[in-house]
Amino acid sequence: MNCKTCQNALPDLLLNPAVAEDSAVWGHIASCPACAQELATLQATLSLLDLWKAPEISPYFDQKLAVRLREAQDEPAAGWFERLKTRLQLNTGRRFRPALAGAMSLLLLVGGGSYGVVSFQHPQQVVQPSAAVKDLQLLDKNEQALQQMDQMLQEDAPAADADTPLPQS
Numbered sequence: 476m477n478c479k480t481c482q483n484a485l486p487d488l489l490l491n492p493a494v495a496e497d498s499a500v501w502g503h504i505a506s507c508p509a510c511a512q513e514l515a516t517l518q519a520t521l522s523l524l525d526l527w528k529a530p531e532i533s534p535y536f537d538q539k540l541a542v543r544l545r546e547a548q549d550e551p552a553a554g555w556f557e558r559l560k561t562r563l564q565l566n567t568g569r570r571f572r573p574a575l576a577g578a579m580s581l582l583l584l585v586g587g588g589s590y591g592v593v594s595f596q597h598p599q600q601v602v603q604p605s606a607a608v609k610d611l612q613l614l615d616k617n618e619q620a621l622q623q624m625d626q627m628l629q630e631d632a633p634a635a636d637a638d639t640p641l642p643q644s
């Protein structure tokens with residue numbers, strides 16, 4: 476056992492009970508100050524992580540959601556562009572995904588990043604939402620943008636063996 480193999484085994488020593496009894500690793504740590512120090516650092520990091528708590532959900536989440544739902548119900552029927560957009564966003568079939576990926580890449584190129592994605596979400600604002608739900612909508616936009624990125628990334632993998640040529644850049 477040298478320092479390299481010992482330090483590679485340290486995370487398992489702390490996280491994997493099956494390895495925690497490994498006497499070769501413990502023997503090296505007992506005789507090597509450098510590896511003992513490494514183990515102490517790792518333990519300190521892990522106990523710091525144990526202190527971390529997931530943030531609480533906002534107490535107003537339910538109310539905001541209810542307001543948002545009422546607003547959505549009161550909105551006038553969506554026009555053809557909104558319906559097409561929704562269909563592109565929600566469609567999980569293979570038929571539209573290459574087109575969506577292409578459109579999103581174009582928007583990313585034209586808009587220079589997230590600006591293109593976000594402006595695509597609300598090209599025409601029919602109803603001005605109340606201030607209370609604007610942050611919710613902002614979260615939604617981020618979520619949708621991330622989902623679209625996911626779809627693009629998922630599309631990239633099978634595209635390598637399909638007849639769709641990869642974009643050259």
Ligand SMILES: [Zn+2]
Pocket residue numbers: 477478479481503507509510
């Ligand atoms: Zn060592």
